[in-house]
Amino acid sequence: MKTLIHFFLLAFIITNLGNAGDKGIFGPSKPKPGKPVAVVEQVLNATEKSYQILKEIDIKTDKGNVKFTKGFYVVSQDYISQNDENQNKLISILQTAVDLKKQNSDLKITTYTCGALCLILLIFNIILLKRRTGI
Amino acid sequence: MGFLTFNVTDIISSLFKMGASISEGQLITLKWRLSPEGQKFYSQEQTNQFYEALRKGDTSVIDIVRKEKLEIIEKLEQELLLS
Numbered sequence: 001m002k003t004l005i006h007f008f009l010l011a012f013i014i015t016n017l018g019n020a021g022d023k024g025i026f027g028p029s030k031p032k033p034g035k036p037v038a039v040v041e042q043v044l045n046a047t048e049k050s051y052q053i054l055k056e057i058d059i060k061t062d063k064g065n066v067k068f069t070k071g072f073y074v075v076s077q078d079y080i081s082q083n084d085e086n087q088n089k090l091i092s093i094l095q096t097a098v099d100l101k102k103q104n105s106d107l108k109i110t111t112y113t114c115g116a117l118c119l120i121l122l123i124f125n126i127i128l129l130k131r132r133t134g135i
Numbered sequence: 136m137g138f139l140t141f142n143v144t145d146i147i148s149s150l151f152k153m154g155a156s157i158s159e160g161q162l163i164t165l166k167w168r169l170s171p172e173g174q175k176f177y178s179q180e181q182t183n184q185f186y187e188a189l190r191k192g193d194t195s196v197i198d199i200v201r202k203e204k205l206e207i208i209e210k211l212e213q214e215l216l217l218s
Contacts, residue, residue, distance in 0.1 A: 084163040087204045092172065094211035101214075 143169055146189055153192035161197045168200045176207055 143166055150157065157165065167173040174182060188196040 084160045084167075084201065084204075087201075087208065088163070088167045088172075090208055091204060091211065094208060095172075095175075098211055098214050 150189065150192060150194065155192040155194050157194050157197060160201075161194065164201050164204070165197050167204075168197070173200075176203075 146165070146169075147157070147162070168177075168185065177185070185196055185200075
């Protein structure tokens, strides 16, 4: 009985820790696993102001497409290649998006690891319970 | 080896002394290449080679970086597209 209580307690803690991580209780909010990461097809504007807007935008994921939730600006590839400063900005934005994607992927791994751990504990406890009770 | 510790201003001064000049666009690229953000995309050896070329007054390496930046953009975009 004690083992069973321990198990449920542990499972409860692990599950809630995972949820808390998703909700950003222990740090900045992270993208939810399964949602996202997106593409940057259009990115940049020549002005500093719009760049700041872009920087402030949350990047959300949607089936392999990175989308900027607040407006975006379109600049042709030619324009980017001709403007050194815009190249730098674009690299910075893309790098941020890539980092977010990686973070998202890490979060998925953590969630799956927690799930697997819970499953192992459950099996272990069932075996233990069976041995003790002899059922 | 001391050249490796120079900042952008020192590098530009050295280039001027050697009779080489760089455009505004090249300067932006040079600053990026020497910044921590730019350094992330290059190995230490590549950075050393870059410094070495500049030390010899070869400013064409800055134009190469400009092309490489486009490749970096392409690579990052591809990385994002991969599910």
